[in-house]
Amino acid sequence: AALEPVETHPLQSRWALWFFKNMKSQPWQCNLRLVTTFNTVEDFWALHTHIQLASKLSSGCDYSIFKDGIEPMWEDSRNKRGGRWLITLSKQQRHSDLDALWLETLLCLIGEAFDEYSEEVCGAVINIRAKGDKIAIWTREAENREAVTYIGRVYKERLGLSSKVVIGYQAHADTATKSSSLTKNKFVV
């Protein structure tokens, strides 16, 4: 008997998963690979449950999830005027919090959690680094204060961060010209 077609739940956007592995012998662009794209809830979970947990990646690796067509780099025209809400984690949090925070970030993206400002979202990146992992949501226009701060407030709430914790938004233009420790926050929530 023929199987009934399974109903799927389409997402607002098609998303692309990118993987970066730091191999110093190759140019940076060669280390960044598009893994796959998806545009349904079901395909998101199929992908998520079949790839390595972020906490198990080796140092120097990144996962990026961006709207299809946007490359996960400052230079992309959809990113270059934007910035990122940055979450920096302690070394200990890789084991206790990292995977849950990354999953929550992904659910915010694919579920369009930022209401009318979800259109401002370009994607999200997780950096696995020995000195401390980072998660960020990238938005397309750093000067759009209303949208950026709305996204920041919702994101902080969704991550379950204490009101005492402050997270910052950095414009890519500032990040690109300064070392990370010196990049000033354009907004905080």
Added chain:
Amino acid sequence: EKKSYDREFLLGFQFIVASM
């Protein structure tokens, strides 16, 4: 129509898909 989903709805599909 904008397709938005809350977290509980999305999480509800996690193990259904994983078991397929």
